[in-house]
Every structure is written in C-alpha cells, then in structure tokens.
Amino acid sequence: MNEQRPDPDELLRRIREQEERERRAKLKIFFGASAGVGKTYAMLVEAHERRRAGVDVAVGLVETHGRAETAALLEGLDVLPSRPVEYRGATLREFDLDAALARRPGLLLLDELAHTNAPGSRHAKRWLDVEELLAAGIDVHTTLNVQHVESLYDVVAQITGVAVRELVPDSILERADEIELVDLPPDDLLQRLREGRVYIPEQAARAAEHFFKKGNLIALRELALRVTAQRVDQQMESYRREHAIRDTWAVGGRILVGLGEPRAGLRLIRAASRMAARLQAEWLVVHVETPGEFAPSGAARDHLVDLMGYAEELGAETAMLTGTRVTDQMLAYARERNVSRIIVGKPSRARWLRLLRGSLVEALLSGSGGIDVFVMSGERAEDERPAGPAPARAPSLHASGYAQSLLAVALCTGIAWIVHLRLPPANLPMIYLLGIMAVAMRLGRGPAVLASVLSVAAFDFFFVPPILAMHVSDTKYLLTFAGMLVVGLVISTMASRLRQQADSAREREHRTAALYMLSRELSGLRGTRELLRAALRRVADVLGCRGVILLPDDSGALAVSAGEASVLGEAGHDQGVAQWVLDHAQPAGAGTSTLPAAGALFLPLLGASQTVGVLGLVPGDPGRALTRDRLRLAETFASQVALSLERAQLAEQAERTHVLVESERTRSLLLSSVSHDLRTPLSVITGATSSLLADGAPLSAPLRRELVETIAEEAQRLNRLVGNLLDMTRLESGAMPVRWEWHSLEEVVGSALGRLESRLRGREVVVRLAPGLPLVQLDDVLIEQVLFNLVENALKYTPAGSPIEIGAALGDGALRIEVADRGPGLPPGQEESVFEKFYRGRREGDPSGVGLGLSICRGIIEAHGGTISAEGREGGGALFRVMLPQREQPPTVVPEKEPGPGAVAGQEPS
C-alpha cells in the first residue's frame, strides 16, 4: 500500500463529516436476524454500563413482553411515561416524543425502530421520531430486525413468504454511527421459541409458525450478517479514504436505472439500491417520456413521481428525460454522466408487439458499447409503495362520455343515411371513422372504443344488406367490418394518446408559465407584504389551493403574515404543525408522513441561509388531495417564494441599516453644528460681559454701547438657534400636529413680517397676493413660521437693500406661495439639498444659523401634505415655492349690507 497525499477536497469533506458527526447525536442500532435473538436485552445491558459511566440514560419505550430477565434490567433506569392513545376502542401505549424532547436525556433507549405509530401521533413512523430526537441532539439506541430493512424487502419476502409492512429506509441505517449485530444460531433461537421465550403477537401466531423455520432463520441470519459486513466494509473503506490508500478504491462507477412502466419500478429501484451499496457507487434513476411510447395518465404519473421520490429517499439522483426514442435518450444521458452499468426491467410487452416494434433491451444492448446492461425481472405485479399514503386516484371516467359517444354514432348513422341515398355504400365507413376520431379526440379512449364497436354494428344493421338485420348476406363485407373495427380501434388509441400528450404538454406549459410568472412578479416587488400577497395569489391560481404564509417574529414564534388564517384549522389548531415545520425545515401535515392528521400541508420556505417561513396549503376543493406532481410544484413554488422573501428581507435590513447610518450621520452633524453654533455666541457674550465687568481701565461710552449691542445680537442668535432646534425636534417627534383652520393668508404674511419688522428695516418687501384670494386652509402658527424662515433666509443670503417679494395665488386645487429675492441665487444643482438638515449656503463671514430653517420649512409643508421647492430666478435671485393642497371649498360667510352714507349703520346692543 502506498500512502499518498490525500486529495484536499476529499479530506475537507471528511473533516466536515467528522465535525458533523461529533456535533450531532449518535445513533446506535442493535441489529438482529429476527425477533428473539436478544436485541432488547443487549441494549439494556449496555445502557446500564453507560449509566455507570455517568451518562444520563432514559428509557423512551422498551417492550419487555412480560419477560422477567428483560424487565429486571429496567430496574434502576429512568423509564419515561408512555402516552396513552385511544385507537379503535383499545388503548395503545405509545412513545411520548415531546416528553422525551423536554426531558433531554444524554441517551434515550427506544425499542423497535420499525414500529408504526398510532394514528394521531406526530410522525407516522418511529424512525421519524428517532430522526427528530437525533436532530435535537439526543443520542439514541434502538433495535431493528433485518426483515424491516427497506431494500431487503423483496429478498425477505422471497425467503419467508411473509410480506413485511413495517419498513425502515436504508438511509437511517447508513446514518447510524454504530450497528451492533446481536447474533444467535438458529437452533438456539428455535430452542428459545419452544421454551416460549420469544414474543409473538397472538394475531401473528400462524404466520410466525411459517416464519420460524430453520431454513428461513438461516437465510435471515445470513442477510443480517451480510448487512453488518457491508457496514464494516464501508468503515474500512472510509478508513482507507481517510488515509489515502487508493489501491483497492473502485473508481467512480455509476449505475443508471431506466424506469419504464412504473408498475415494475419498485423492484428495480430496490435492486439498484442494493447494487449501488455493494459497489459503493452513485446511482441515477431516470424515466424517459416519449411522445409515442408511453404517456402516463394521472394515476400512473403520480405513481412514477412517487417512485422517483422513493429512489431519492434511498439516495439516488433522479431525472425525467424527454426524447423521441427511449434508448437513445437513456444512452446519451448514461454517457454524459459516465455511467458504467445500466439496469432495466425485463420487457413486459407482448411477444408479438416486441417482434413488431423491436425491444428496448435489444436496442439498448446494441447501442450500449462499453456500458454493462443488466436486465432484471419486472413482470411481477408490484404492490404499492409500503410507506406513505396512496397516490390520489384520477377521477373516474364519466358515464356521460359514453352517452355522448352513443350520440355521435347515431349522428353518423343519420348523416350516412342521407349520403347513402346518393352515393354507393363504400363511402359510408369513412363517415363512421370520422365520428370515431372526433369521439377519441374529445372524450378519450373508452368512449372511442365503444364508438368503434357501435359503428361497425350500426353500419351492418342499417346499410349492409339485408338492411335492418344483424346478419350479413355478402361475405365481402366481413373484411370491411374487420377493417373498420381495427382502424377505429387504432384511431381511438392514437387520438386519445395524442390528446393526453396535448393535455400534459399544456399542463406542463401552464406550470412553467406559472413559475415564470411567479419569479417575474416576485422579482419586481419590493416590500415583504406585497410579495407574500402576490405569492399566495399565484399559489391559489395554479395549485387551486387556499394558502397562508407564516413568518417567525424575533423570538422565532410564527405568526400569520399573509393569507387566510382559516387554513390553520379551527382556532389555529395547526399552528403547532407549522412551528414544527419551521424548526425542522421539513414539510409536514396532510399528505406527508409527519403529522398527517393536520388539515393543511405545510412546506418550509427554505432560504439560502435559514428557514424564512412556512407556507400552509389547503386544497380549494376539500375532496381532492394534492397530487404528487402538484406537491412537487408546490415545493418549487415554496423555494421560489423563499428566495424572494429572503431577498426582500435582506433589502429591508439593508434599508434599516442605511437609515441607521443616515441618522448616525445626522446626529454627528447636529453635534458638530450645535457645538459650534452654540459656542460662538456664548463665547462672544462671555467675552463682552467680562470686558464690561473688568476692573481695569474704564471703557469709553461708545465702546460700552457696542459691547452691549453685541451681547444683544448674539443672544438673539442663540434664541433663533434654540428655536430652530426645538422646532426640528418637535417636527421629527411628531409633536407638531397640523391644526387645520380657515385663514386669511394676508394675515399670516402680515404676522410673519411683523415679527421680522426690526430686521426688515431698509428692505423693500413687495407682497402680491392674488386679488380676491379667499380663505385658505392651513395651520397659521406653522405656516407663519415657514414664511418667517423663508424671509429670514432671504435676508441672510441677499445683499442689504435688495428687494424681497412674496406672492400667492390659488389654482389647481392648491395654494401657491412664492418667496423670491434678488440675491446671488442658488448654486446650480443645489436646489434640492438646500432643504437638507445642516445645509448652509456658502457665504463667508456669516455663519449665523445652523442650516435648519429650510428643512423645518420642508417638514412643516410636508406635514401639510404639500411640497416646497427652490429654483433660480430669471434676472438673478432665488425663488422658493410652496404648494399647499386645498381640497375643500372655503366656508361661506353671510354678507352684510354695506353701510349707507353717514354714520355707522345698525344698532349697538350694549
């Protein structure tokens, strides 16, 4: 053996596996050839050893079957109480999964891995319970007999003649960290049996008699030993891989299983699974759909999809191929995937048909080249899949189809009657054939076959002499009949097949289109809520289901985010199921093997990094369950939705982060601004007052006055600054509600100008309000502040003496107010940013204000539902425009008659 440097990728995979195994809980299976070999006993003995070693051992469920030595071993172990389940009048004791999860022992003993749980349990099978326990980080020890291993089902049935119903998938065996074979020679076992030390359920006593024969036991023992040996082999293999010992490493064999008729498929898949396990090879399962060869009907298609799912469970990769010829397609795929062996079923086609059209196997053999072809027997009618619910049946053909077919023949006969008055009878079969074709296209095969037979009969009865009698006088018509019947039957088969294909093609196209529409629609949406609503709409459209989407909140608890809460059952019974789905990232509920009693099917929305939510579905028509096909489609939908949802959530998160960054930026700007703008006037005031208070040389009167004026100015500035900061804070915290009232704009303008009176000295202010401007709706205090800020802004940035203009007019349902100046105008491109917080126009020597005035204006105007904008003015200067929406007509004020000449009219009441 040459120790080589391990392949780095391979090593990485091993390390990852190792880590995962160390992290995850351990599963140990006590494996035996049959009941009575002492698996439970061995498990309990080891449990005691573990307990002594300090492991927290608990017994989930152990069947002692009344045997004293086994029961004695339970002494000293913590036995969890079982869960009573009422089932058909009897009370069954079932393993309590939730109690075990709550108890969280270090090691849990759970007998009979293959057990089927009573209806109403969370999982249909105990091995699913075990998977959940393992996922929760609890080590499990369990027991299993060889006949319960799924891939050995056929072999065991062949040996013993007993069909085992309780099967465990091979995957859980592979997942087991340790398998301990509990072995007992058949003679000893039979001895035990005779002594009555083997438990056999009463109802199975007869079957057991047949089962416990020495020959059977030897065969089963061999099987058990083989399975164990295979395990040991695998361990050896992985050891070799770990140490880069390549000599005996079989290079990448791949096995391809060609699924033909689904009835034969199960056997084929099991055989392939065994072969693949033995060869340590990857295996692929494909089905080739061809236009002519085989177009599965609803039920058959369900079964096919079922089989594919089953193969995936056993570890295969599956694919549906389409092509004109099965062999070509299969071989092409095999070459592409570097397959070394192809397994197909024995042809089930009748011998004469095979001669006629050639056999698949022959074609495969002739084209396979270097690939080995294995042909397995597939003729035995298969029972349905042992685990999982029966596939939904296709709706039975309607009787009305046959009635319509009857009508069609009658119609043809009528037409033929008219035709035969003018043309020779040789033309008549053509009319019937046309009728048969129409029936086949519209109604399917059954009615078409009926139509064929009826047509022959009607032709004979009405048109072949002797007319109106069934017997035939001229034998040459017998050929016509035969020809007509055969052609009719062929037409009906072909036409109905054509129709099926068209249907399935349409269906497929419909789905593809639906998926495409979904992904397109989802990618166009931004908000989570919109997205969920769109997704549900599509799901309802395509799957005919009512749906609900549940998203977890921060604590991980699910809440309905979109859709109908009624999907969760009365009073939200199924919320727990949805929660389970979220926690385990696996589908559950109706139509699955987990919590099948639920009213709805729940699919996890698996994002790239985590489960983002749960999709719940209830068929719109309560009688019809989802077909397997639709289930797959639903899963595709779910993953599509999940990805979009995750994208939306990430986008929202990014948005939040952005807002956070933005507010952080604002905060730091505020800090620097405030610290600068507060400190400047404060230091000026402090300086001036200290000079005034200084004891040194007395100050001259003009100097004193100047200092005092400076103090007054700076105090005013501070006041404005604090006022702005307060306004901004009030606006942002929403503490500045808009009080709508009817006002005269002139008054509001006057009030603002009044407040600025002293600073407006030497300025020309032109107020141009549209004549006859009615009362307008606004908040006078706030709008007065806006006008004040706008005029103040103009004062600040325009040269002394330049005019300021204020205009207003009503139009288009809005009040337009404009404040314009003749200053330097706005820097180009800055029309929008002047309204940003802490924006300050560049003007040397006058840093008064913090740059909040205009952003306060914008805040106030936006609170009014209006807009504010700035622009340059023709002829120089800046123009600020406020648009305030005016939705109502001003209230009427009853006019008063004008005073007559002379004194004031009317009487004074006082």
Added chain:
Amino acid sequence: MTDSEPKEGLAPLVLVVEDEVSMVRLLKAALGSQGFRVVEASSGQEALRQAATRSPDLVVLDLGLPDLDGLEVTRRLREWSAVPIIVVSARGQEGDKIKALDAGADDYVTKPFAVGELLARMRVALRHAARTAQEPGDTEMTVGGLRVDRLRRQVFVDEAEVRLTPIEYRLLSALAQYPGRVLTHEHLLRQVWGPGYTQQRHYLRVYMAQLRHKLEPDPSRPRYLLTEPGVGYRLRDS
C-alpha cells in the same frame, strides 16, 4: 390717559412668580429701576400665599412652575382677586396661552422677551385695572392716525372718516375697549357675534381682513390691527 404711571410714594407692588433664580434677579433689577416694588415667589403655593398677604398690584407669572401648574395658580387667584396677571411662556405653547387668558390672565409675554415689552404689557394691564375700578372706558381712543369715537360711533384714519358695517364697527370697538391687550378669538366672537358663534373663527378672519383693508395703509403689514398667531388679536397701544 388716566393713572398709568406709578404714583409717587406708592410704587406699584409686583409679585414675580418664577423659579429660575437668574430670571428673578433680572426682573428685580429691571422692574426696580422702573420704580416698581417687587416681591418674589418661587412656587405656586408660595405665590398664592404672597398674593393673599401682600395684595400686589400686578402678578408676573411663569407658566412652568415646579409644583402647581401656572394655569392652576391663575384660576385660584381669580377665585377671589381681580389683580392683573401677566403670564410668561415659551413660543410654541399657543394652547397654554389661550388657556391662561381664558382662565383670567390679562396678557402674556413670550420668552425670551425684552424688558421693554414686559413693561409695556404691565402698564396696559395696570391702566385697565385702574379704569375698571373707576368707570367704563374712554369715549374716544386714538392710536397713531386711527381715531375711534365711541360716543358718535365714528372712525377716522388720518382725520378722514371711514364707513364701517355694523359688524366691522363692533369688532373694532371690542378691540378698542382694551387697547394694547390681546383678545382671544373666542372672546371677540362672543362679543361681536354672540355666544353661539365662538367656534366660527372664519367669520372673524373675514371681517378682520375687511377691517384692515379699510383702516390699514398696507393690509399685509398691519400697523394697528395686530395678529397673535394661534391666540387672537391686539390693537396697537401707542
């Protein structure tokens, strides 16, 4: 004008209710220099006690007090005293100003205020208090170029008579009754239109605009009829 100036030897006593020490210091200095006597109270309870024992001629009341609400102090004072009250409050508290005026305060100043403004308000309040004690107001009132002859019900601007409608006249007359003092919307509506009209502020706005157009040289920059946004109107006094 009657006795708006403090009499010699009997300087008016002002109760300053304010909890900020620096503010009290300023007011004491400013009012003292103008010939007022000042007592101080730093809480609402103390203010009520002082008002009862010292009977001041005027109260300057800060609305933000540590114990009692300034409004509450106004209400309790009004239960037994007609002493003029001038409220000090911050901008943006228009609601509080109206409540204070409704509770019986005579006027308000907005922080930060110039001492001159406070003194003007105080003089107006003292004058009105003195007048109500003697007789109902003057028959004639003059502000700048505006003259209202209440006896003849005539109004002149720069000695030219202006024709007013009855409502316009009643509105002007209501303002002229208390020149220099703020009158709330509600007060004016009740006075001019009657108690059923206190919520019809748009009436007030329409007639105020008409009045300005008849009396003011530039209605958009009023000289006589001043607006107190959110609170009411005031006729300029001087």
